Amino acid sequence: MNQFIKSQVENNLKKSEECYKADDYKTYNCNKCRDLTFIIKENTATPCECRGLIEAKNILKNSGISEEFRKKTFENYNYSFDTQSLDAFYKAKTYVKNFNEIKNKRNNSILFMGQVGSGKTHLSIAIANNLMDGGIGVIYMPFRDIITKIKQNIMDEEYYRKTINRYKFANVLLIDDLFKGSISKSDINIMFEIINYRYFNNLAMIISSEKRFEELIDIDEALGSRIIEMSKGYLVELRGKKLNYRLYGL
Ligand SMILES: Nc1ncnc2c1ncn2[C@@H]1O[C@H](COP(=O)(O)OP(=O)(O)O)[C@@H](O)[C@H]1O
Ligand SMILES: [Mg+2]
Ligand SMILES: [Zn+2]
Numbered sequence: 001m002n003q004f005i006k007s008q009v010e011n012n013l014k015k016s017e018e019c020y021k022a023d024d025y026k027t028y029n030c031n032k033c034r035d036l037t038f039i040i041k042e043n044t045a046t047p048c049e050c051r052g053l054i055e056a057k058n059i060l061k062n063s064g065i066s067e068e069f070r071k072k073t074f075e076n077y078n079y080s081f082d083t084q085s086l087d088a089f090y091k092a093k094t095y096v097k098n099f100n101e102i103k104n105k106r107n108n109s110i111l112f113m114g115q116v117g118s119g120k121t122h123l124s125i126a127i128a129n130n131l132m133d134g135g136i137g138v139i140y141m142p143f144r145d146i147i148t149k150i151k152q153n154i155m156d157e158e159y160y161r162k163t164i165n166r167y168k169f170a171n172v173l174l175i176d177d178l179f180k181g182s183i184s185k186s187d188i189n190i191m192f193e194i195i196n197y198r199y200f201n202n203l204a205m206i207i208s209s210e211k212r213f214e215e216l217i218d219i220d221e222a223l224g225s226r227i228i229e230m231s232k233g234y235l236v237e238l239r240g241k242k243l244n245y246r247l248y249g250l
Contacts, residue, residue, distance in 0.1 A: 005038065005045050012036045030135075052137030052171040060140060069140070072125035082243055085119060088112065088236045092123045095234050096130045099204075103172075108204040110234035111227060113212055117244035120208035120236075121176055127206050128174050138206070139170035143177045147187050164190070168197045171204075178209040179219055188220050199226045213237055 012035065028034045033048035060066045079089035095110045102108045110127065112120035128138040146163070153159045167173055178191070198205060207227060209216065213235070216224040228235065241247075 002045075009036060009038050009040065009045055012038070050135065053132060053135055054137070055166075056132065056137035056139050056170075063140070063142075065140075069125055070129065072122045073129060074126045077119065077122055077126060078245075081119075081245065081248070084238050084240075084243060088119065088123055088238060091234050091236050092127055096127055099131060099136075103204055104202055106199070106202050106230060107232050108202060109227070109230040110206050110236070111231040112208045112236045112238070113216065114210065114238040115240060115243045116210055117246040118238040119243075119245055120210075120238065123236075124174055124176060124206045124208045128172075131172060136172060137170070138172040138174050139166060141167055141173060141175050143175055144180050147190060150190060151186065164193060167194045169203075172206065173198065173203070174206045176208050178207050179211050179216070180209075183219060188223065192220070192223050195223055195226060199230060205230065207231070212239075 030037075030048060030050035033039050033050060035050075037048050037051050037054060038045040039048050057066070060069055074089070074093065077085075077089060079086045091110065099108075110124075112124060114120070128140070131138050146167075150160065150163055153163075173194075179187075195205070197203075205227070211219065213228070216227065218224075
């Protein structure tokens with residue numbers, strides 16, 4: 001067994017034994033691996049599914065937004081705000097309901113487009129919270145921040161690979177505010193590498209963007225059309241300033 005994996009397994013074993021001693025009624029978060037994050041069979045360790053969820057939670061914790069993230073739910077989304085809010089809410093709920101059925105198909109994603117402040121991020125995160133509660137890791141990618149960091153470290157090959165791979169291989173990827181700000185050719189190239197990989201490997205995405213349908217296509221037709229193909233049936237475009245919830249009740 002690889003030395004690194006071995007030490008991780010031993011570490012986790014120790015931790016779970018300590019927990020066990022501390023609490024006789026200990027229940028595991030993951031019953032498949034009993035929280036070891038590896039499944040050991042005949043002296044070989046294969047990573048357990050729950051690793052994706054743990055990674056997703058760590059990313060949120062490290063970026064300091066776990067608490068904000070948990071607050072965005074279906075329960076506190078006001079769907080009667082506007083008929084467009086209702087449509088967006090309905091599609092988001094339907095997406096969660098159908099997720100297990102569609103997750104390995106090409107058409108397995110959801111896209112929220114349009115008006116600022118209309119609840120696109122709120123619903124995207126509500127979906128992510130629901131999937132995570134069901135044990136599915138959703139990696140959060142705030143577009144502008146991540147693209148900026150990637151470009152700042154472009155000379156660091158290892159950092160670049162590691163970061164890109166995290167978003168390429170994520171079980172489910174939430175891209176928040178895709179193409180916000182002024183977009184350069186290299187922004188498009190980075191996103192193409194991630195999204196094209198996900199397209200060919202049928203890996204689901206939850207995307208929010210202030211761009212409208214035509215604008216997404218205009219920015220890059222190959223990229224835009226892939227996202228739209230993956231989100232058929234779950235395309236939400238919110239239109240009109242009256243949908244800005246931040247201005248509601250003023
Ligand atoms: N229909 C709604 N019901 C409850 N809160 C909403 C609704 N729409 C938006 N909000 C809240 O308004 C703020 C802006 O929404 P957000 O999802 O960030 O907008 P967008 O991503 O479309 O710019 C957030 O605090 C969000 O929780
Ligand atoms: Mg947003
Ligand atoms: Zn597990």
